[in-house]
Amino acid sequence: MKKISRRHLIKGVGSLGLLTGLDSLGVFSKILRSSLMNSAIAQDASGTKKNLVTIALMGAPPRWTWDLCANKNARTNPGLFSIISTGFGGYNGFDYRTFDVGGVQYPELWKFTAPLSSGDRPIQDLIKNHLNIRGVDSGSDGHPDAAPTVLASRNGAYSIDGMLGSLSDRVLPSVLISAVTSEGGTEKFLRDAYKAPNGMGAKLISLRTSNTLHQNVETGTESPLLRLSGAFNNRDSNTPNVYGSSENLTSTFLSRRLAMTQFVDATLDAMKAEAVLKNLSTGNTYELLKKSQKTLNDGLSSSIAEFETKRLKYSKLIQDVFQRSKTNLPGITDFSEARNGSAFSNSFFNDEGKNSARLNNENKNYDLRQSLQMSEGSLRISFWAEAFATIETLLTQKLANSISVAINFPSVTGVYVGGNGLRIIHDAHNLGAIPHLVGYSLFYAVLSSCILELSVSLEASQKGLWNDTVVYVNGDFGRNPSPSQDSPAEGNGGSDHERKAQTASIFSGCINGPISVGNIDANSYGSGGTLTQVGSQKLQLIPIHVANTLATILDTEQPVRNAAESLVVKKSDGTVVLRPDVEKGKVA
Amino acid sequence: MLRKEKWLNMKPKFYFYSLFVSSLFVFLNSSCTSQLNVKTKSIRPLVSPQKSEHPDAVEIAPPQMDRISTANFLNSRFGGQSSAITQKLILPFSSDFGGRCDPKTNPNLGCDESEASALAQSKLNLTRFALTLRACEGILGSSDGDNAVRNAGKLALGINTDLPTMGKNEINAAWNLFFPGKTISKTVENSFLTLVSQSKEQTKSMSANDQILDQWRFTFLTLCKSPEWINLQ
Numbered sequence: 001m002k003k004i005s006r007r008h009l010i011k012g013v014g015s016l017g018l019l020t021g022l023d024s025l026g027v028f029s030k031i032l033r034s035s036l037m038n039s040a041i042a043q044d045a046s047g048t049k050k051n052l053v054t055i056a057l058m059g060a061p062p063r064w065t066w067d068l069c070a071n072k073n074a075r076t077n078p079g080l081f082s083i084i085s086t087g088f089g090g091y092n093g094f095d096y097r098t099f100d101v102g103g104v105q106y107p108e109l110w111k112f113t114a115p116l117s118s119g120d121r122p123i124q125d126l127i128k129n130h131l132n133i134r135g136v137d138s139g140s141d142g143h144p145d146a147a148p149t150v151l152a153s154r155n156g157a158y159s160i161d162g163m164l165g166s167l168s169d170r171v172l173p174s175v176l177i178s179a180v181t182s183e184g185g186t187e188k189f190l191r192d193a194y195k196a197p198n199g200m201g202a203k204l205i206s207l208r209t210s211n212t213l214h215q216n217v218e219t220g221t222e223s224p225l226l227r228l229s230g231a232f233n234n235r236d237s238n239t240p241n242v243y244g245s246s247e248n249l250t251s252t253f254l255s256r257r258l259a260m261t262q263f264v265d266a267t268l269d270a271m272k273a274e275a276v277l278k279n280l281s282t283g284n285t286y287e288l289l290k291k292s293q294k295t296l297n298d299g300l301s302s303s304i305a306e307f308e309t310k311r312l313k314y315s316k317l318i319q320d321v322f323q324r325s326k327t328n329l330p331g332i333t334d335f336s337e338a339r340n341g342s343a344f345s346n347s348f349f350n351d352e353g354k355n356s357a358r359l360n361n362e363n364k365n366y367d368l369r370q371s372l373q374m375s376e377g378s379l380r381i382s383f384w385a386e387a388f389a390t391i392e393t394l395l396t397q398k399l400a401n402s403i404s405v406a407i408n409f410p411s412v413t414g415v416y417v418g419g420n421g422l423r424i425i426h427d428a429h430n431l432g433a434i435p436h437l438v439g440y441s442l443f444y445a446v447l448s449s450c451i452l453e454l455s456v457s458l459e460a461s462q463k464g465l466w467n468d469t470v471v472y473v474n475g476d477f478g479r480n481p482s483p484s485q486d487s488p489a490e491g492n493g494g495s496d497h498e499r500k501a502q503t504a505s506i507f508s509g510c511i512n513g514p515i516s517v518g519n520i521d522a523n524s525y526g527s528g529g530t531l532t533q534v535g536s537q538k539l540q541l542i543p544i545h546v547a548n549t550l551a552t553i554l555d556t557e558q559p560v561r562n563a564a565e566s567l568v569v570k571k572s573d574g575t576v577v578l579r580p581d582v583e584k585g586k587v588a
Numbered sequence: 589m590l591r592k593e594k595w596l597n598m599k600p601k602f603y604f605y606s607l608f609v610s611s612l613f614v615f616l617n618s619s620c621t622s623q624l625n626v627k628t629k630s631i632r633p634l635v636s637p638q639k640s641e642h643p644d645a646v647e648i649a650p651p652q653m654d655r656i657s658t659a660n661f662l663n664s665r666f667g668g669q670s671s672a673i674t675q676k677l678i679l680p681f682s683s684d685f686g687g688r689c690d691p692k693t694n695p696n697l698g699c700d701e702s703e704a705s706a707l708a709q710s711k712l713n714l715t716r717f718a719l720t721l722r723a724c725e726g727i728l729g730s731s732d733g734d735n736a737v738r739n740a741g742k743l744a745l746g747i748n749t750d751l752p753t754m755g756k757n758e759i760n761a762a763w764n765l766f767f768p769g770k771t772i773s774k775t776v777e778n779s780f781l782t783l784v785s786q787s788k789e790q791t792k793s794m795s796a797n798d799q800i801l802d803q804w805r806f807t808f809l810t811l812c813k814s815p816e817w818i819n820l821q
Binding site: 171172173203204229231232234244247248249250253254256257259260263264266267268269270271273274275285286288289291292293295296 | 673681683684712713714715717718719721722725726728729730731733773775776778779780782783786787790802805806809810813814815816
């Protein structure tokens with residue numbers, strides 16, 4: 001039976017009064033409607049206590065060292081790791097290992113230990129809260145084209161972050177953060193992807209707007225949080241306890257404002273009651289007004305100050321991960337030792353022959369690992385640190401609960417191939433196997449460490465906050481782990497787009513993981529595409545499956561009602577488990 | 589005679605009732621089939637318009653003023669230094685108020701990349717209200733606030749002399765400045781009267797002029813804070 005919402009009931013009662021035109025019933029209708037409306041507003045205002053953090057990996061970096069191949073039996077299938085096992089020229093036979101965690105095979109990288117602010121923690125700790133959906137057909141494999149479908153599921157459907165934003169009662173209901181270094185059109189992607197039926201405006205902030213952002217952060221003039229919530233920050237340093245001081249309000253006005261507040265508010269309440277009776281849509285605006293006023297009264301100075309502490313924490317974490325990765329990057333270090341030499345030095349390129357011609361002379365002694373010891377300034381790690389610091393502050397201060405961040409991997413300078421800079425970026429078609437393997441392992445070590453730090457910090461800030469928070473890592477399209485078709489003869493290229501290899505990693509304290517869904521097609525080198533048993537049907541997983549699954553975890557309504565049901569269910573204790581009639585992920 | 593007179597006295601009423609009933613009958617018949625009701629301004633259809641079942645039909649909120657019209661609205665009412673406040677608190681926030689940037693017609697509005705991609709209409713958000721609240725208080729509560737109060741009061745009353753103490757007429761005039769064409773309800777009017785009387789009570793020790801300004805100031809502040817004047821419908 002279809003559930004009748006309060007809003008429908010209110011509209012029904014309102015229509016009844018309008019249709020009958022009877023005064024007595026009209027008055028009754030108005031009273032009932034007003035009472036229900038207040039109740040509905042209260043319900044809406046309570047919003048949702050769940051938080052969604054979407055991390056969009058712009059350019060869709062290959063994910064085979066992280067979550068694309070996180071599957072049982074993956075190791076037994078050499079095709080899955082073709083780029084690693086066959087792309088090294090003379091390094092054929094290299095076995096990039098996986099290991100078992102709770103019945104699911106995870107790439108070796110997951111043995112990395114993260115130097116968190118609270119001490120060392122294995123990133124494996126995230127696996128117990130991991131839901132992995134692989135082989136999702138994004139419907140398109142182009143950069144800008146597929147991006148909105150990932151969040152908005154399909155044309156015409158609302159995005160899950162937008163729908164959550166509609167329920168939000170936070171100061172900043174939805175925040176979109178563009179934290180990429182150079183990707184054009186990311187802001188447009190975020191705006192296009194964000195769709196909400198009744199959502200309050202999503203606030204977009206681009207960390208890219210200033211190349212000297214880090215310095216500006218320290219002066220406090222360009223703090224992302226200040227830019228996001230600056231409207232509420234109108235206290236000056238001399239009178240931090242009085243809101244409005246930055247508008248140079250006179251002392252007479254301030255004292256009179258205090259004395260008259262209750263009468264101004266009472267009149268606004270009378271106007272609100274009138275608005276509710278006349279028009280359902282304007283009543284809620286008074287609630288927004290009240291919240292704005294309250295936030296102005298309370299102030300955000302402490303939140304803004306807290307952001308800076310968090311930024312420094314993530315900045316240090318990222319640099320420490322880089323430092324640790326130099327000597328201990330699981331899967332990579334083992335490989336290096338097994339070959340009795342360095343897989344990262346120029347000898348690799350030269351000795352193996354295939355790559356030597358591609359290096360300029362001045363870079364013969366180049367060690368890739370050295371380049372990966374990125375300084376904060378040169379590689380703009382500040383983008384990442386600021387993005388995660390912004391996320392943590394917004395969540396712990398309860399300023400927002402729908403946050404989407406677009407990030408990418410900065411270029412590594414200093415290596416030249418054929419006169420052109422070798423760029424370890426997300427969308428690297430012909431990068432070569434080793435840079436791929438090393439670069440992306442490091443990339444995911446950083447990402448995993450930041451997510452783990454976030455989860456630990458949220459839980460430390462408030463018990464249960466990690467349970468109420470969902471981190472959803474997607475990309476703007478899928479990527480095939482088979483060698484690039486652009487340079488098949490060399491067999492050492494990067495990898496190409498693959499629309500059926502979209503992967504969605506979802507982390508939350510409420511997920512009883514690891515859960516792996518979605519099959520990998522070994523014959524097409526892990527491009528996905530095989531059908532998954534969902535209920536009574538065998539289906540190709542699509543972004544709507546992901547969106548509806550997220551809706552279940554977030555306790556919100558599904559963005560699409562008539563297709564692609566959620567793959568998980570919630571138990572009575574709130575934990576998320578795989579639906580019993582959904583097939584576990586496997587390699588076909 | 590008495591009876592006749594009574595009957596005669598009743599006759600016009602009877603005629604009136606007959607006329608009313610027949611008019612109602614004509615109206616009921618014509619409301620669906622003729623255009624009579626289109627010309628009759630006060631007549632409202634008894635059956636509300638049918639809700640669209642088209643799959644592409646959506647429900648929308650009333651359109652709201654964008655950043656430029658919001659700033660213009662406040663400047664045109666309060667004058668004086670209000671433009672400096674709106675320049676700082678309203679115009680730069682295209683993503684909160686909506687309003688694309690047009691470098692040709694508004695070269696001084698800082699048409700940067702983010703503004704060029706701003707929405708023509710922004711959805712309602714807390715930031716917008718916070719900025720508007722600050723602008724209202726900045727205009728009415730800063731050192732130039734007295735001028736802003738005088739400007740708006742004179743505009744509301746259409747006078748060029750000193751502002752009078754506030755009563756019902758003045759409250760209605762102030763109301764019309766923010767909600768032109770919309771009648772204030774009795775309840776809201778009474779609430780404003782209470783506000784004014786409290787102002788009078790609390791400012792007894794002030795000069796007469798300051799007392800009057802205080803009444804107008806908090807009346808305008810309440811109206812300016814109210815979120816409804818931003819609706820264009």
